[in-house]
Amino acid sequence: MSTTTEKPPVTKSTQKYIGRAMKRVEDPRLLKGVGTYVDDVQLAGVVHAEFVRSPHANASIKSINTDAAKKLPGVIGVFTGADINEKAGTIPCASPLPGGKSPVHTVLAGSRVYFVGHPVAVVVAKTRAIARDALELVEVDYEPIPAVIDPEKALEKGSALTHPELGTNVAFTWGLAGGDVDAAFKEADRVFKLRILHQRVTPMAIEPRGCAASWHSGESSLTLWTSTQIPHLIRTLLPGMIGIPENKLRVVTPEVGGGFGSKLNLYSEEAVVSHLAMRLNRPTKWIEGRRENAAVTIHGRDQIGDHEVAIKNDGTVLAIRSNIIADIGSYLQLLTPAIPTLTGLMIGGCYKLKAVKVDITGVHTNKMSADAYRGAGRPEATYIIERVMDYVADELGLDPIEVRLKNMPQSGEFPFTTITGLQYDSGNYQAALEKAKELAQWPRLLKERENARAEGRLFGIGLSTYVEICALGPSKIMAAGGWEWGCVRIEISGKVTVITGATPHGQGQETSFAQIAADRLGIPIEDIVVLRGDTATAHFGRDTYGSRATALGGTAIAMSIDKIIEKTKTLAAALLEAAPADIEFAEGKFFVRGSEAKSIGWGQLASEAYVAKNLPPGFEPGLEASSFFEPPNCTFPFGTHICAVEVDRDTGQVKILKYTAVDDCGKQVNPLLIEGQVQGGIAQSLGAALMERTVYDENGQLLTGEFMDYAIPRALDIPEYALGSTETPSPSNLLGVKGVGEAGTIGATPCIGNAVIDALSPLGIRHVDLPFTPERVWRAIQEKGGTL
Amino acid sequence: MNISVKISVNGVLHEAEVEPRLLLAHFLRETCGLTGTHVGCETSVCGACTVLVDGQAVKSCTMFAVQADGTEVTTVEGLASNGEMHPVQEGFWECHGLQCGYCTPGMMMTAVQLLERNEAPSRDDIRHALDGNLCRCTGYTHIIDAVEYAAKKGRA
Ligand code: FES
Ligand code: FES
Numbered sequence: 001m002s003t004t005t006e007k008p009p010v011t012k013s014t015q016k017y018i019g020r021a022m023k024r025v026e027d028p029r030l031l032k033g034v035g036t037y038v039d040d041v042q043l044a045g046v047v048h049a050e051f052v053r054s055p056h057a058n059a060s061i062k063s064i065n066t067d068a069a070k071k072l073p074g075v076i077g078v079f080t081g082a083d084i085n086e087k088a089g090t091i092p093c094a095s096p097l098p099g100g101k102s103p104v105h106t107v108l109a110g111s112r113v114y115f116v117g118h119p120v121a122v123v124v125a126k127t128r129a130i131a132r133d134a135l136e137l138v139e140v141d142y143e144p145i146p147a148v149i150d151p152e153k154a155l156e157k158g159s160a161l162t163h164p165e166l167g168t169n170v171a172f173t174w175g176l177a178g179g180d181v182d183a184a185f186k187e188a189d190r191v192f193k194l195r196i197l198h199q200r201v202t203p204m205a206i207e208p209r210g211c212a213a214s215w216h217s218g219e220s221s222l223t224l225w226t227s228t229q230i231p232h233l234i235r236t237l238l239p240g241m242i243g244i245p246e247n248k249l250r251v252v253t254p255e256v257g258g259g260f261g262s263k264l265n266l267y268s269e270e271a272v273v274s275h276l277a278m279r280l281n282r283p284t285k286w287i288e289g290r291r292e293n294a295a296v297t298i299h300g301r302d303q304i305g306d307h308e309v310a311i312k313n314d315g316t317v318l319a320i321r322s323n324i325i326a327d328i329g330s331y332l333q334l335l336t337p338a339i340p341t342l343t344g345l346m347i348g349g350c351y352k353l354k355a356v357k358v359d360i361t362g363v364h365t366n367k368m369s370a371d372a373y374r375g376a377g378r379p380e381a382t383y384i385i386e387r388v389m390d391y392v393a394d395e396l397g398l399d400p401i402e403v404r405l406k407n408m409p410q411s412g413e414f415p416f417t418t419i420t421g422l423q424y425d426s427g428n429y430q431a432a433l434e435k436a437k438e439l440a441q442w443p444r445l446l447k448e449r450e451n452a453r454a455e456g457r458l459f460g461i462g463l464s465t466y467v468e469i470c471a472l473g474p475s476k477i478m479a480a481g482g483w484e485w486g487c488v489r490i491e492i493s494g495k496v497t498v499i500t501g502a503t504p505h506g507q508g509q510e511t512s513f514a515q516i517a518a519d520r521l522g523i524p525i526e527d528i529v530v531l532r533g534d535t536a537t538a539h540f541g542r543d544t545y546g547s548r549a550t551a552l553g554g555t556a557i558a559m560s561i562d563k564i565i566e567k568t569k570t571l572a573a574a575l576l577e578a579a580p581a582d583i584e585f586a587e588g589k590f591f592v593r594g595s596e597a598k599s600i601g602w603g604q605l606a607s608e609a610y611v612a613k614n615l616p617p618g619f620e621p622g623l624e625a626s627s628f629f630e631p632p633n634c635t636f637p638f639g640t641h642i643c644a645v646e647v648d649r650d651t652g653q654v655k656i657l658k659y660t661a662v663d664d665c666g667k668q669v670n671p672l673l674i675e676g677q678v679q680g681g682i683a684q685s686l687g688a689a690l691m692e693r694t695v696y697d698e699n700g701q702l703l704t705g706e707f708m709d710y711a712i713p714r715a716l717d718i719p720e721y722a723l724g725s726t727e728t729p730s731p732s733n734l735l736g737v738k739g740v741g742e743a744g745t746i747g748a749t750p751c752i753g754n755a756v757i758d759a760l761s762p763l764g765i766r767h768v769d770l771p772f773t774p775e776r777v778w779r780a781i782q783e784k785g786g787t788l
Numbered sequence: 789m790n791i792s793v794k795i796s797v798n799g800v801l802h803e804a805e806v807e808p809r810l811l812l813a814h815f816l817r818e819t820c821g822l823t824g825t826h827v828g829c830e831t832s833v834c835g836a837c838t839v840l841v842d843g844q845a846v847k848s849c850t851m852f853a854v855q856a857d858g859t860e861v862t863t864v865e866g867l868a869s870n871g872e873m874h875p876v877q878e879g880f881w882e883c884h885g886l887q888c889g890y891c892t893p894g895m896m897m898t899a900v901q902l903l904e905r906n907e908a909p910s911r912d913d914i915r916h917a918l919d920g921n922l923c924r925c926t927g928y929t930h931i932i933d934a935v936e937y938a939a940k941k942g943r944a
Contacts, residue, residue: 023881030889031877033824033864037890040823129807206828206836206924207890257826257890258924290829506888506925676884676930683927707833707922715918715928720911744927 017515021672024511035255038210038227043283050131052121052138054113057147057366057700069137074130080121081108088275089241093332094479100172103163105331107268114330115368116702117295147366147700151327154363162364171362172337176344178419179355184319188310197769198380200302200694203373207257208288211270213277221248229259232541237266242274253533256505261372262297264545265334294705300373302327303380315403319355329367342377345420349385350429350467351407356419366700375745378468386464386750404465424636426728432662436640439722440660458647460759464750467638470739471551473631485540486556487626492610494603498530501541502553508673516554520561522588547739555733556629563625574616635730635738639663641751647759652778656719666730666738674740681744687713689752793857798866806853813837815853824864824893835921838894839863845901864893875941885934887925895921899935
């Protein structure tokens with residue numbers, strides 16, 4: 001049985017592309033194996049960099065001897081922090097919090113290393129194999145120092161310090177309060193406490209990171225090819241680090257083999273490789289190995305939360321008071337501090353709480369930095385609030401659905417301002433819940449559970465009704481601009497080139513943006529090419545993260561098209577000998593109102609606009625427009641996930657029997673791609689729920705350093721789905737789009753978690769920590785005697 | 789000391805002097821210039837590097853080029869014939885079986901072997917066959933759909 005999905009709405013005209021499940025235009029090159037990922041970029045005379053990395057979590061460096069490595073035939077150079085750090089800048093954090101303390105993050109270690117994998121030196125050689133051989137010849141004399149690993153102990157008085165110069169392990173504190181918390185707790189019939197851990201996870205894109213840089217000495221300019229989600233942000237940040245002007249740097253993102261937030265960063269290696277290409281005047285390339293990827297590409301999540309919840313006996317949730325410790329690792333990467341703040345902002349979920357108080361402490365430990373991993377702070381928030389809802393139901397003996405319905409705003413209450421001050425743009429949470437119940441065949445599911453329990457089987461049903469924050473903007477809440485840019489050019493032949501400042505890397509916007517443009521221009525989609533991922537063509541951009549590309553990037557394209565249409569009306573008026581005010585545009589044709597038979601299309605208008613012989617006075621030649629879309633607000637997608645699980649009493653193994661998801665991501669451009677995003681997101685969430693956990697031992701050694709030790713879901717782990725959607729347009733952009741890249745990752749972990757706890761509830765189990773590995777579940781069962 | 793090998797890749801004979809430690813994956817990518825075969829782990833877990841060696845799906849990072857001497861290798865670049873996509877490629881395209889596309893060549897080569905052995909696999913058969921290939925983007929469901937599509941198409 002395959003996924004059951006409702007059919008997309010049938011559209012009237014064959015020219016209408018938005019809303020159609022269309023296969024992707026980017027696929028043929030990838031299917032034929034001729035797409036160019038960063039390791040496929042061919043550069044004449046390229047040399048290869050490999051990094052010497054610390055085997056210790058915490059150590060001072062006594063000495064580094066590079067002599068033997070330098071003598072190996074084929075080695076071009078070996079460079080340490082002393083050789084490079086002055087010239088390659090420091091790694092930026094774009095979201096520092098007021099009062100926060102952060103260590104200086106040099107590209108290579110100075111006199112001390114702070115995590116396993118910390119780069120200490122870089123070797124450059126003619127081939128990758130020689131560079132790897134040379135790594136072995138670099139002698140580093142370390143003096144190990146006990147590592148700071150447990151974030152709670154790190155906060156105790158007298159704890160060893162990750163960065164002694166800061167005088168504390170506290171990287172930042174951040175608080176958020178809304179409503180009268182004390183009054184809400186006074187009003188409560190009951191108060192309960194919950195401790196929720198969200199484990200550290202490793203993004204594990206199948207393509208590791210990598211970059212290549214080429215210095216053009218004649219122009220004194222640099223081209224950097226890098227497997228990143230953010231070529232434009234890199235172009236903003238890197239020039240100052242390596243000492244070239246912004247307009248001498250071109251950043252190219254070739255095909256990117258998965259990001260999930262892990263490539264939403266400016267990493268040391270990108271700066272070092274850029275610097276080396278300039279310094280050696282030779283194209284330089286570095287490709288990350290899997291072990292490196294697990295150790296030195298950012299990790300995600302890793303929060304410990306103590307929550308106090310005030311409730312009424314009727315199921316009303318009045319308030320939450322939370323204390324969250326975020327283990328952020330050794331350094332602040334690009335968005336490290338921002339991630340737990342998103343947890344704070346979204347902790348109330350899709351409910352009308354009277355008061356919320358969240359205090360977050362970011363703690364430095366001797367681990368890799370934590371930063372944005374798909375969902376970025378929202379999966380943590382959703383897990384907390386959705387566990388709370390089930391806890392309330394359990395505490396009061398109520399139906400978990402009733403508890404949720406009791407606390408949700410009604411569809412008429414939107415835009416809905418939360419107690420933390422966010423304005424949820426639009427929503428109909430009850431409709432999504434109702435639809436999910438229907439698709440999941442709720443009454444039947446309850447019956448199945450009843451029967452299973454009667455047979456002594458551990459069968460559970462879970463649900464989560466999530467809301468997320470996407471399309472991150474406006475600029476006033478973003479460090480470096482929350483807008484997006486797009487450009488549309490009707491070429492002289494009438495073909496259309498669309499350029500986006502977003503940086504799709506698997507999401508399929510070469511297709512979905514063409515759908516948007518084709519509809520708006522009224523032309524066949526085959527006439528459109530979408531360009532992305534090269535700062536030489538996409539002059540501006542804020543790139544792809546936070547499920548923002550379609551809502552913001554798509555809108556910038558639509559705005560540009562509208563500008564072109566307005567401009568073209570003047571030209572059409574001249575050619576049709578009418579007044580511009582009388583010109584109408586529909587289905588790709590310009591005509592005088594009332595006489596549609598006599599119309600002109602883009603082909604003729606484009607050639608007139610560029611040949612420029614018959615232009616009306618004041619008409620600037622060409623048909624091109626670009627736009628910056630500055631959103632008035634974020635978007636708030638939502639939905640309901642329901643799943644049924646069975647737990648094997650003897651092994652603790654959790655099996656997902658059936659998974660239902662109804663997601664509302666606003667207006668749908670391409671339902672096929674949306675389904676792909678949802679399924680992929682759920683799979684990652686399933687990994688976090690059932691198997692994934694990044695483990696450092698007490699010495700700070702990374703025990704999950706490759707795929708053999710770090711389990712990600714495989715084909716056999718994936719259940720069959722029933723997927724559906726509701727479509728509540730966002731008022732925040734003219735397309736009505738909300739975004740869907742992270743929905744699955746946000747909605748699914750709590751859904752699975754709630755189902756597992758429900759399955760175990762007949763044993764009196766009310767809580768198990770994530771992830772629900774067989775061992776953990778089995779232990780929980782054993783603690784309760786293992787029997788009903 | 790380099791060793792000379794003769795390996796036929798997608799019907800073209802490649803003769804080269806290679807280091808004994810050169811992996812088949814790197815031989816294909818670097819010596820033959822066929823970069824459709826991807827490397828995701830080099831430890832034979834992810835399956836991105838899967839190719840067919842004498843018709844058998846092999847993770848090309850687990851094999852040295854010298855071990856492949858005298859064999860016939862098919863890579864993703866050899867799947868289409870006369871410009872026509874292989875049914876597996878077509879299935880992946882129709883069913884949105886790829887997002888970033890990095891795992892895709894390996895997934896497809898594994899699927900090709902499955903369909904050669906079992907022309908009408910069940911969804912569970914497909915899950916089992918693909919269990920040695922990791923995908924972090926799609927969540928596998930569309931990949932399973934794609935292989936089902938290819939199976940139907942192949943039988944038609
Ligand atoms: S690269 Fe060969 S299995 Fe991963
Ligand atoms: S499509 Fe990206 S890893 Fe499979």
